[in-house]
Amino acid sequence: MMLPSCSALAVVVTALLLSRAGCFLNQSEEEEEGVPEEWVLLHVVQGHIGAGNYSYLRLNHDGRIILHMQSLKGDADLYVSDKTLRPSFDTYKLQSVTCGPDVVVVPGDFTRPVGIGIYGHPSHKESEFEMRVFYDETVPQENPFLDKGSYASQDGQKQKKSSQAEEEEDYQEEESIFWTILIGLLKIVLELLF
Template sequence: MYREGEVTLLVETLEGDADIYVSSTSLSPDFDNYDMNSVTCGEDKVEIPSDMKRPVGIGIYGHPSHDSTRYRFTVLVDYFSGSESFVQGNNREESDEDVEEESILWTIFVSILKILLDILV
């Protein structure tokens, strides 16, 4: 994930037990290689601070005590956290190119997440 600002990741387990792992040093975090994780039963939540190095790798794994795991994955982005123009109260204008570039990057990010989720499920 390349998105700047604070990002909250939510994993709601629907069946089994899904756990989430996040790393700023590996795009494929796992049980042994991660910076942040949430391994509770039920809803797991990881808050990625705006100052965490990007890109960030995200891994969601089902606990081995269950034959299968189903979950709902939600990404919440705070577009204003860490934004200098917001903190200082200045108006920042975005050009069409800025919006288009952000839209393309966001589309790529969502596509990669969907592929990762398909692989993990």
């Protein structure tokens, strides 16, 4: 079986992103074509990152946020978490690790601040990126008077998250801690051997 090349994957991923998330390439103005009118540009962040290194950002803005990152040189990848301010490829909630544009939609119910990790892929000595941060005005803000994990139905009654969903979240958190510890131990063993 022949694996597709990175450039073929980039074409497929780009087509999917354009059709599903209204992605856009080579933007130069705030009112670019392909960006919904309801998206408000909050920030444009540019930077450089060395191979195998991370650069970290913090998102404090509430609501549904769209992170659109373009690698201008090299290949930068995007990791996002509301559990840690230093997400990585082994501790994240959302990721985009394409050979082309990377897009992550941060839901409005993520706890703020949200940690954003930008990783310089080791295939390039240095990666240069530009990230545009958009706020989606089409998603209504949550009612701040409701408890986290509950919502009001049309008749005003609160309904709690199911215990099954809470157990699933606990399991995912335990699994993440397990992998973090395992990877840490493997790094120590490798350092001792070499």
